[in-house]
Amino acid sequence: MGNIELKNLYKSMGIPEKVYDYCDNIWDSLKPRFDKIQEVSDFNQAKVLKAMQDNKVSEACLLGTTGYGYNDIGRDKLEAVYASIFHTEDALVRPQITCGTHALALALMSNLRPGDELLSPVGKPYDTLEEVIGIRPSKGSLAEYGITYKQVDLLPDGEFDFDGIRAAINDKTKLVTIQRSKGYQTRPTLSVERIGEVIKFIKDIKPDVICMVDNCYGEFVQTIEPTDVGADMVVGSLIKNPGGGLAPIGGYIAGKKECVENAAYRLTSPGLGKEVGASLGILPQFYQGLFLAPNVTANALMGAIFAANIYEKLGFSVLPNAVEERYDIIQAITFNDPLLLTSFCEGIQAAAPVDSYVTPEPWDMPGYDSQVIMAAGAFVSGSSIELSADGPLREPYSVFFQGGLTWQHVKYGIMKTLAVMFEKGLIEL
Numbered sequence: 557m558g559n560i561e562l563k564n565l566y567k568s569m570g571i572p573e574k575v576y577d578y579c580d581n582i583w584d585s586l587k588p589r590f591d592k593i594q595e596v597s598d599f600n601q602a603k604v605l606k607a608m609q610d611n612k613v614s615e616a617c618l619l620g621t622t623g624y625g626y627n628d629i630g631r632d633k634l635e636a637v638y639a640s641i642f643h644t645e646d647a648l649v650r651p652q653i654t655c656g657t658h659a660l661a662l663a664l665m666s667n668l669r670p671g672d673e674l675l676s677p678v679g680k681p682y683d684t685l686e687e688v689i690g691i692r693p694s695k696g697s698l699a700e701y702g703i704t705y706k707q708v709d710l711l712p713d714g715e716f717d718f719d720g721i722r723a724a725i726n727d728k729t730k731l732v733t734i735q736r737s738k739g740y741q742t743r744p745t746l747s748v749e750r751i752g753e754v755i756k757f758i759k760d761i762k763p764d765v766i767c768m769v770d771n772c773y774g775e776f777v778q779t780i781e782p783t784d785v786g787a788d789m790v791v792g793s794l795i796k797n798p799g800g801g802l803a804p805i806g807g808y809i810a811g812k813k814e815c816v817e818n819a820a821y822r823l824t825s826p827g828l829g830k831e832v833g834a835s836l837g838i839l840p841q842f843y844q845g846l847f848l849a850p851n852v853t854a855n856a857l858m859g860a861i862f863a864a865n866i867y868e869k870l871g872f873s874v875l876p877n878a879v880e881e882r883y884d885i886i887q888a889i890t891f892n893d894p895l896l897l898t899s900f901c902e903g904i905q906a907a908a909p910v911d912s913y914v915t916p917e918p919w920d921m922p923g924y925d926s927q928v929i930m931a932a933g934a935f936v937s938g939s940s941i942e943l944s945a946d947g948p949l950r951e952p953y954s955v956f957f958q959g960g961l962t963w964q965h966v967k968y969g970i971m972k973t974l975a976v977m978f979e980k981g982l983i984e985l
């Protein structure tokens with residue numbers, strides 16, 4: 557076939573030959589790097605498959621229940637599969653958990669009691685958690701229930717402030733929350749090994765403290781998960797990595813039996829816990845999405861590395877940079893120019909399988925102090941394991957981009973961002 561036909565097809569899809577060649581050369585140079593990512597996904601694919609086999613997932617597990625959802629074997633078995641993958645005693649994996657924030661709020665609210673204190677030893681948590689905790693006053697926050705909060709920031713070089721953490725731990729400290737991904741901040745994402753290091757430090761001081769990890773965007777990026785290095789709970793969203801792009805909703809909590817039980821009693825009701833909660837027709841997507849998740853995550857990672865290399869070569873500052881190790885699927889690119897930021901998002905939108913013909917516009921998003929532009933043409937609304945990008949319209953005009961269900965799509969999407977800039981005369985190739 558050769559790539560002449562592909563080049564021509566791409567040309568008909570808005571990719572000038574110059575852009576294609578520029579990108580394709582960089583793609584080729586990354587193959588050794590991609591082989592290493594493939595090795596991680598080989599391992600994780602086997603891990604997921606083994607968990608499904610060991611738990612004897614059967615055809616009957618794909619059928620859902622209605623009403624109360626008693627004896628929902630597919631739901632219960634899926635939770636056992638998650639527990640196997642994360643090497644935990646138990647798991648809660650439910651469509652009734654509406655999103656990542658809800659899963660995190662549930663884990664916190666069910667495991668903390670009035671008078672307890674929550675500690676973040678890794679700085680400010682994800683934006684939406686500020687209202688859950690009550691850092692920003694909010695109805696129903698932990699603060700309203702008399703749960704206090706302490707935060708120890710990372711040191712300027714990104715290291716843990718061990719002295720600060722030791723000083724912050726006290727009689728009331730009940731739960732420690734550790735965010736694996738940098739999210740939309742500029743600190744480094746934590747490797748699982750580093751998470752293990754800080755957990756060990758904390759447990760040496762106070763062994764009975766519960767260590768929870770916000771695992772969003774981190775699942776299957778490495779061969780081990782935070783629960784392999786001492787975390788009592790990992791929490792995440794099914795419209796990110798572990799849903800594999802197929803789960804249309806949901807969240808999970810995997811961890812110690814007591815922690816998961818507490819969460820279940822809070823999600824449904826005291827006395828009912830995990831026994832209720834019909835899965836309706838959602839189980840095939842949950843199982844199949846989980847089965848695909850290691851490979852989808854690897855594809856998204858390849859795309860992020862590709863983007864970092866392209867934009868670094870064009871002279872922009874990228875985080876993580878072109879060569880460093882990755883611990884989540886998010887890529888930040890700093891443009892220092894609003895026109896480049898909006899052009900990037902236009903390119904991602906134009907590359908989407910859904911809503912490719914619309915032009916993203918900056919808007920006043922609740923909770924932000926400047927306008928935000930977002931690009932997403934996803935099968936699942938708001939899914940960020942699908943190719944998506946967003947950035948606030950303020951200095952330094954950085955875009956955060958993530959996802960992509962197949963590397964072919966991310967590759968095309970990034971070419972499209974370049975094509976938009978190239979055609980507007982904003983970059984030279």
Ligand SMILES: *Cc1c(COP(=O)(O)O)cnc(C)c1O
Binds near residue numbers: 682770
């Ligand atoms: C996405 C995310 C959340 C919140 O998840 P939502 O599904 O958007 O509510 C929390 N923490 C981190 C690190 C995330 O990336």
